[in-house]
Amino acid sequence: MTAQLPTAGFRDPEFARRLGRRHRAGTWYKWICFAAAAVGVLTLAVLLTDVLIDGARRLSPEFLSSFPSRRPESAGIKAALWGSIWMISLTALMAFPLGVGAAIYLEEYAARNWLNRLIEVNIANLAGVPSIVYGLLGLELFVRALGFGRSLLAGSATMALLILPVIIIASREAIRAVPGSIREASYALGASRWQTTRHHVLPSAFAGILTGTILALSRAIGETAPLIMIGALTFIAFVPEGVLDPFTALPIQIFNWVSRPQPGFHVNAAAGILVLLAVLLLMNSVAIVLRNRFQRKW
Amino acid sequence: MSAAPGPATPVPVVAPAPPAGRFKAAGNALEIRDVSVYYGDVHAVKNVSLDIPTRAIVAMIGPSGCGKSTLLRSLNRMNDLVVSARVEGQVLFRGENLIGRGVDPVEVRRRIGMVFQKPNPFPKSIYDNVAFGPRINGMPGDMDEIVETSLRQAALWEEVKHRLRESALGLSGGQQQRLCIARALAVKPEILLLDEPASALDPIATAKIEELLKELQREYTIVIVTHNMQQAARVSDLTAFMYLGRLMEYNVTDDIFTNPRVRETEDYITGRFG
Numbered sequence: 001m002t003a004q005l006p007t008a009g010f011r012d013p014e015f016a017r018r019l020g021r022r023h024r025a026g027t028w029y030k031w032i033c034f035a036a037a038a039v040g041v042l043t044l045a046v047l048l049t050d051v052l053i054d055g056a057r058r059l060s061p062e063f064l065s066s067f068p069s070r071r072p073e074s075a076g077i078k079a080a081l082w083g084s085i086w087m088i089s090l091t092a093l094m095a096f097p098l099g100v101g102a103a104i105y106l107e108e109y110a111a112r113n114w115l116n117r118l119i120e121v122n123i124a125n126l127a128g129v130p131s132i133v134y135g136l137l138g139l140e141l142f143v144r145a146l147g148f149g150r151s152l153l154a155g156s157a158t159m160a161l162l163i164l165p166v167i168i169i170a171s172r173e174a175i176r177a178v179p180g181s182i183r184e185a186s187y188a189l190g191a192s193r194w195q196t197t198r199h200h201v202l203p204s205a206f207a208g209i210l211t212g213t214i215l216a217l218s219r220a221i222g223e224t225a226p227l228i229m230i231g232a233l234t235f236i237a238f239v240p241e242g243v244l245d246p247f248t249a250l251p252i253q254i255f256n257w258v259s260r261p262q263p264g265f266h267v268n269a270a271a272g273i274l275v276l277l278a279v280l281l282l283m284n285s286v287a288i289v290l291r292n293r294f295q296r297k298w
Numbered sequence: 299m300s301a302a303p304g305p306a307t308p309v310p311v312v313a314p315a316p317p318a319g320r321f322k323a324a325g326n327a328l329e330i331r332d333v334s335v336y337y338g339d340v341h342a343v344k345n346v347s348l349d350i351p352t353r354a355i356v357a358m359i360g361p362s363g364c365g366k367s368t369l370l371r372s373l374n375r376m377n378d379l380v381v382s383a384r385v386e387g388q389v390l391f392r393g394e395n396l397i398g399r400g401v402d403p404v405e406v407r408r409r410i411g412m413v414f415q416k417p418n419p420f421p422k423s424i425y426d427n428v429a430f431g432p433r434i435n436g437m438p439g440d441m442d443e444i445v446e447t448s449l450r451q452a453a454l455w456e457e458v459k460h461r462l463r464e465s466a467l468g469l470s471g472g473q474q475q476r477l478c479i480a481r482a483l484a485v486k487p488e489i490l491l492l493d494e495p496a497s498a499l500d501p502i503a504t505a506k507i508e509e510l511l512k513e514l515q516r517e518y519t520i521v522i523v524t525h526n527m528q529q530a531a532r533v534s535d536l537t538a539f540m541y542l543g544r545l546m547e548y549n550v551t552d553d554i555f556t557n558p559r560v561r562e563t564e565d566y567i568t569g570r571f572g
């Protein structure tokens with residue numbers, strides 16, 4: 001089918017009219033989408049400014065190095081900060097190998113049968129389970145049945161379970177993105193399945209796995225509900241020294257300060273939020289740096 | 299492939315062993331006996347039997363989708379990796395059935411190397427690409443030497459000897475494909491399978507690969523799938539023509555092209571279909 005060529009010159013008035021309408025529609029959509037994006041950014045900006053105005057003046061080395069106190073001016077965040085750092089490290093130690101192992105099994109080894117499909121569906125569902133439910137599980141399983149008590153270990157194990165589905169899903173995505181031709185090349189040279197996974201699949205997928213894991217960990221560091229459930233304490237005047245010590249964490253400390261009547265504690269809460277945000281930002285930057293590093297290995 | 303002429307299931311006419319005069323003495327590197335491959339319910343390769351003489355270059359031609367790749371991949375157990383694939387029959391290699399249950403596919407693939415249609419170097423250095431196979435197979439000897447020998451065999455050494463530690467992804471398509479050949483040779487296989495190795499390359503790179511295959515023939519048995527009939531005519535000693543999953547004709551290459559005995563072969567080489 002040949003298009004009807006305009007007889008008089010280059011311009012076709014009918015086409016130009018419709019083209020104008022198309023361009024206008026495009027402009028409209030652009031601004032609607034911009035507005036949608038702006039809502040998110042603006043909210044974040046307002047939130048940050050608000051917290052900064054409230055809390056920035058309270059931020060000081062003493063704030064980071066003091067334990068909680070009855071007097072807001074001398075109360076600090078040391079126990080909660082170290083509690084969070086401990087907890088997140090232990091969580092990573094447990095969740096990373098489990099999650100990556102599960103992802104490798106599901107992607108590289110598992111046959112496509114009903115059992116593995118059942119596992120897959122369950123993992124996807126688990127990622128959507130509210131965190132309070134994980135708190136209940138942690139309380140029953142780790143605190144009581146396994147006798148960990150209200151310890152760091154119980155808290156970290158609960159958090160590990162909570163983020164495990166996310167790590168598995170992110171790792172599977174990353175593993176699936178490794179082209180099949182690389183696997184074929186490796187197998188064709190007489191590599192076993194594990195050698196192929198170890199030397200080719202994992203290195204290629206590593207950046208994605210790492211990013212997914214760190215993002216999952218950033219979620220864990222901000223989680224409060226499961227910790228309240230398993231009874232992480234709010235008034236702790238020491239830094240944990242072992243995995244069976246009781247502990248507190250940043251969001252719990254913040255929650256506690258917010259619920260006090262004295263305005264001084266509200267300032268502390270704002271400062272605590274700034275510390276938590278700083279930790280989160282730090283983790284996300286580490287994720288980005290690691291991703292770029294491992295992606296451009298060559 | 300559209301509108302296949304003739305009967306729906308053409309009957310193969312030619313016996314497994316070709317009249318391969320000058321190859322008789324050397325014996326057969328592979329004897330394919332009644333091999334069928336299924337993908338689920340699809341019968342992709344139908345009862346194929348043929349002998350691959352030692353140090354011959356055997357070309358497999360035929361319209362796309364006729365089962366060339368599938369047959370090739372069943373020779374070194376690559377079809378094991380396809381979940382839905384099922385292989386029946388026998389592939390005899392030194393008297394042993396490679397498709398048999400007791401045979402480890404890892405062992406088979408080390409003895410029978412493979413080069414794929416699209417160059418697929420690992421995202422590693424040129425050196426590590428070649429060294430990977432010998433390393434994982436625990437091959438003895440000086441690795442630098444193995445790497446150099448393999449690259450020389452693949453006619454790539456002179457082009458890359460100053461940049462062995464650079465990424466293989468920086469090579470041209472033709473160089474990448476020769477690297478893949480070097481990589482396959484590094485584990486010292488006896489047979490080399492190539493699945494349309496030049497179809498993604500320009501004519502000059504293609505000519506280099508063809509020249510290389512002629513060179514490699516002194517030490518290796520080579521089976522090459524190609525959709526390019528001029529290529530088959532140029533490089534191969536024997537040609538197998540496949541059609542709709544069946545082996546239609548297998549003969550000395552010159553005879554196949556000058557004097558095809560089956561109508562489908564003639565139609566195909568004269569360009570009437572495919």
Ligand SMILES: Nc1ncnc2c1ncn2[C@@H]1O[C@H](COP(=O)(O)OP(=O)(O)O)[C@@H](O)[C@H]1O
Nearest residue numbers: 337342361362363364365366367368369380382
């Ligand atoms: N992995 C697979 N799963 C299902 N069917 C396949 C697969 N690979 C190939 N086939 C089918 O098997 C037949 C032969 O394919 P193939 O061996 O790739 O042909 P050729 O290499 O001659 O073009 C085709 O009908 C193709 O659709």
Ligand SMILES: [Mg+2]
Nearest residue numbers: 366367368493
């Ligand atoms: Mg093919």
